[in-house]
Amino acid sequence: MQERKGRPFLEVFASALHEDYRFPILELFAFLYALGTFVFASFVSVSAAGELIAYSLTASLMIFPLFTFIILIFKNVAYGFGSDIEKGIIQTFLSYPLKRRWVLSAKLLSALGVALLLFLSIQISAMYVLAPDVVGPYLGTVILTYVANLSYPLLLSAIILFLTLILRRGSIALVVGIVLYFALGIVSSLASFIAFATQSPLALQVISVFSPNVVLGMYYQVFGVGPGFPSASIWTPSFTEALLYLGASYVIVAAVFATAYIYFSRRFSL
């Protein structure tokens, strides 16, 4: 029984892999990840705390590759899954002796899982090449920085997936995803400005729920630079507080994905 269920899952997964990563898409993104990781790496002063050095290095390494990663997952989720729905290929997958949620899982494993695996393996390997003595002692900080920075892209992927399923096409969902991605940058700047103007951390706290790298950045900047740093006067989040925001952001991500799963399993029809 288990074998019967596993084989169709692998068939859907293999088919999704074939569609999502046609030659030379995977190679092109691997090249960009590797190149961007080294080119954008930067280090802060030696006087800073070790955690701050690890945090700032990890954040700097992600500048370009994270953007490339977002392009890849948007393409896979909106374009890949959207075209499967538009062309009716999804009907073939639905005819497999497999529950709908497993079909969606196989598609997401290819669209998100493989992209994430490639992204993280190149990034962490590059970090070990570049600064092994920074990564080793502060692996926890490095992992936390990745988890925080990946939250918003994953939220956008979940929104794009849900919109693709509702609209039965990927193009509009893709546009919404791109707009939301750039909107976060604008809204983050606005939130910082409002926080400074009103001397209230509320705007930054709201943004941190969706994008926890804001709270983590505040935590590490305050941690490393000391109470003289301007943001410290507005908001000095504790480590537990930063973890709570991180947890809250992933609860939202999980909720949107769960909604998409429920919709696909119960309501989705062609």
Added chain:
Amino acid sequence: MRRWKILLGRSGTVLLAIGLALLLVSLIPAAQTGTSMGTQHLGPKRWGSWYYETILTPQQSLRLNVTANGTLNVYLLEVRSFSIYDWMLENYPDRDLFDFSNVTYLEEYLNANPATIGWQHQIQNGGVEYEYYPTKTTNATLVLSNPTSDFIQLEYRVTMTAQVAPRGKVQTLATWTIPIGFLLAIPWTVDILRARTKKD
């Protein structure tokens, strides 16, 4: 079987792409950001740390070139020179700074703090050239010590360079990943070419 071939082939092409990116990174030329040089005399059983002191990140390297007409110990310490004197003052509060220029105090410091030694070498009437790549953000101080009872004349030249990544490491990785990737990709490429030839 065919899926395994595809999996191996695509892993190979991905490795090849990563290798090419690393090769490109290693080809980006390093920029010389500073040079310090001079000729000095070092008295018997004396040491000095005034030659060169800086902060380095893994994206910077130090090229050291030291020559001496006698026996000379060259150290690259991952601390500021103040830290060395602070340690000596802490452990020998009754001595002054001139006493601390004796090699005995330096040796005691090095024995107590071996982790601070980034690199060391002994010159026997000749020269040494070395390129130092730090693995973390660190202070770097060039320390020269004369363990003999003779005066020594020495020449030093320190060049600091900035680069995208440690060239040696990246080049080594590229020289491994490119051939491995190429080898893994061969069966898959051959299959594709065969399929195309059949189609034509």
